[in-house]
Amino acid sequence: MYGLIGRMTARSGQREALIKVLLDGVGGMPGCLSYVVAKDPANPDLIWITEAWESREAHRASLALPAVREAIARGRPLIAAMESVAETVPVGGQGLAASARSQG
Amino acid sequence: MYGLIGRMTARSGQREALIKVLLDGVGGMPGCLSYVVAKDPANPDLIWITEAWESREAHRASLALPAVREAIARGRPLIAAMESVAETVPVGGQGLAASARSQG
Numbered sequence: 001m002y003g004l005i006g007r008m009t010a011r012s013g014q015r016e017a018l019i020k021v022l023l024d025g026v027g028g029m030p031g032c033l034s035y036v037v038a039k040d041p042a043n044p045d046l047i048w049i050t051e052a053w054e055s056r057e058a059h060r061a062s063l064a065l066p067a068v069r070e071a072i073a074r075g076r077p078l079i080a081a082m083e084s085v086a087e088t089v090p091v092g093g094q095g096l097a098a099s100a101r102s103q104g
Numbered sequence: 105m106y107g108l109i110g111r112m113t114a115r116s117g118q119r120e121a122l123i124k125v126l127l128d129g130v131g132g133m134p135g136c137l138s139y140v141v142a143k144d145p146a147n148p149d150l151i152w153i154t155e156a157w158e159s160r161e162a163h164r165a166s167l168a169l170p171a172v173r174e175a176i177a178r179g180r181p182l183i184a185a186m187e188s189v190a191e192t193v194p195v196g197g198q199g200l201a202a203s204a205r206s207q208g
Contacts, residue, residue, distance in 0.1 A: 034199030038192035088142035095138030
């Protein structure tokens with residue numbers, strides 16, 4: 001599996017709009033096992049995104065999906081900064097698709 | 105919703121054993137919407153844990169569950185360091201329980 005932990009800073013006052021764009025784009029992405037969008041409670045512009053994918057390739061392929069490309073285009077003007085916190089290798093847990101619940 | 109992003113450093117050579125303890129303890133925790141355990145690909149001792157819960161209280165209550173208390177006791181000797189990266193407010197995404205897929 002392939003995982004990402006990232007932080008996205010919305011332009012001032014644009015976090016809600018950016019979250020909507022992010023959530024609109026995440027339905028039915030092949031190979032996506034988990035994609036959680038969260039607000040930072042202390043910083044009103046900060047969004048955390050934690051992801052788990054069947055593979056790096058599945059994640060890369062998702063970037064070509066029309067819905068994702070559209071979300072990226074709609075989201076870009078709302079984003080002040082993006083930061084990758086970590087690339088990870090998910091190994092299991094709760095909230096992953098059944099096939100991935102415990103893989104090395 | 106209530107979320108956590110954390111890093112755990114296993115004692116040298118103990119990451120696999122610690123991951124097993126973590127995964128053993130996560131089944132059926134009430135209010136747990138997502139709990140993903142991941143390896144850091146660059147650091148052989150580092151584990152990332154990303155969590156989403158229905159509420160802070162649900163997370164706190166989980167710490168009293170027998171299976172979780174046992175996992176904490178078994179895991180403690182294997183842990184060199186723990187660090188909270190962020191407390192978050194998940195607002196939706198994929199891989200969360202149906203009831204939580206899009207909440208404020």
